[in-house]
Amino acid sequence: MNPAEIRVRFPPSPTGFLHIGNIRTFVFNWLFAKQNKGMIVLRMEDTDRERSEKHFEKLIIEDLKWLGLDYDEFGGRQSERTDIYNKYLKQLLDSGEAYEDDGAIKIKVDTGKTIIFDDVIRGRIEFDTKHEKDFVIARNLDSPLYHLAVVVDDYEMRISHIIRGEDHIANTAKHILLQEALGFTSPIYAHLPLILGSDKSKLSKRHGAVALDEYKEQGFLPDAMFNYLAILGYTPSAEIISREELIKEFELTKIHKAGAVFDIKKLEWINGEYIKKMSNDELLATIGQKYEKILPMVRERMKKKSDLEEFDFFFEAPTVDPELLKWKKASLEESKAMLAQVKEIIEQTGLEDIRAKLDAIGAGDRGLVYWPFRVALSGRKASPDPVDIAIILGKDEVLRRIENVNIKDQNDN
């Protein structure tokens, strides 16, 4: 096959946000095209005028950009190509392959044959046309429906490989029928396995977040997102793998046949791995410069950007639940007494060598000193090491926070 001839397409409908399934389909198209130095055509399938909205188009393009998925050509909008469909519709009508029925235009299906195509991923697939019936391809001459529009577009845009979801397998029979009626040669088909929800049904809203935007907001990295989507239904040489390597080793025929459950935990793990690999500057650029001082701690604990909330107490004194001050192996009173001691030490000698001093008074059960200290400073039962926190906050702020929990406590009593 001549690599120069490889052309794939990405045809979203501007009827909503791009979702995980769409994007995964595009990821595979993209990889395949890049690897073969092929061309990628983006086009908007907006034959459904009721639901299509222009602003979704913008959002879709933004999402693609965010993910770093570029394309070579914009194939336009189907709503603006009615002349073209009109021409083919007339051809079909003239040749008797199609006819009008109740205003709409239907394609005539020869029910006596078998449609066979060779799917790159699944092999030979057959359909007996006796189960097909004439189907509507246009509302009227100026308003084509999906099946006609895709077939015509793919032909006009000289698409060589159609890589799409498994949910289109049944449609392929219709498309081939149409291609035959129009005298088009068929492109090569590759049907991807579906992305599933936890209950193994096609991933949809009821499974939780499916729009890319939601993941964007939660702070997942584009590279991590791309990586995860690429290994859902495909097994490269390594799980954490760059786009470049993926392009190099990608093989369409190695895409799996069975659907794959979307596992947010694995996505989070991958995202964490990408965060670990980022340089300090890169990380600060994505999370904000204000985290500079606590970067080592942040780096160690965050899996995604939304985890950053956990560090809010560095920037604003937390509200502390007095009960939380109690160390599990001691009473609340003992814990408070220890905190008072800690306060005294800091008041007198500052934070110099504080760890050694605290270790000393905490000998035997260091939790008794560190636990209430942590809670006073962070308001949290899980946090980085309180000494590290204290050093970043500085003596004055540390004392203020300890004071605060004590004052509150007196009021409570």
Added chain:
RNA sequence: GGCGCCAUCGUCUAGCGGUUAGGACAUAUCGUUUUCAACGAUAGAACCGGAGUUCGACUCUCCGUGGCGCUGCCA
């Protein structure tokens, strides 16, 4: 109902006739330890069923079962 696709640990998967069925995520336990995280170690966890083919099937064939998808003048 009809048509189609699919079938290995909880999840993602490796395997392409002979393996102690491997890895990753998740989970559990232990270690370190002031908590969480991180890290290290360990553990549990799978070939849907039945026939065939074969000296030998997770692997090939058929049947069954199950899951999913499609079944619009939506895409």
